[in-house]
Amino acid sequence: MKENRRHERRPAQGKIRFAILRDDLILNGSASVQELIAEIVDLSLGGFGLLTETILEPGQKITLLDKNFGWELPDTGVVVWTTESLEGCRAGIKFI
Numbered sequence: 001m002k003e004n005r006r007h008e009r010r011p012a013q014g015k016i017r018f019a020i021l022r023d024d025l026i027l028n029g030s031a032s033v034q035e036l037i038a039e040i041v042d043l044s045l046g047g048f049g050l051l052t053e054t055i056l057e058p059g060q061k062i063t064l065l066d067k068n069f070g071w072e073l074p075d076t077g078v079v080v081w082t083t084e085s086l087e088g089c090r091a092g093i094k095f096i
Contacts, residue, residue, distance in 0.1 A: 007047075009044045010044065012040045012043040013039070013040065016037070017035060017064075017065040017066045018035075018036055018037075018038060018064050018065055019034060019062065019063050020036065021061040035065060036052060037052070038054075039052070048093050049092055050093060051087060051088050051089070051091075052089050053089070054089060055084065056079045058080060059078065059079060061079075062078070063077075064077075073095075076096050079092070080093065
């Protein structure tokens with residue numbers, strides 16, 4: 001299988017809080033969010049891989065609620081791919 005990544009991935013560890021942006025549920029002029037927790041497993045300039053108990057779907061937009069990794073990360077991303085296992089949902093996120 002051909003890799004389509006533009007940037008090299010590096011292993012990473014750490015918990016992050018994130019939210020799925022729900023454009024379909026606009027409340028008080030802003031998008032409604034559901035706060036979630038995930039484990040980051042790898043990181044690159046273009047995105048990151050995560051593992052979470054929540055089932056994610058390609059095309060969903062997410063926003064990072066905390067970014068305590070010691071370097072600057074974009075605030076939002078889009079789910080590019082997912083796979084489910086006994087550990088949870090593994091997903092690839094592209095920064096947008």
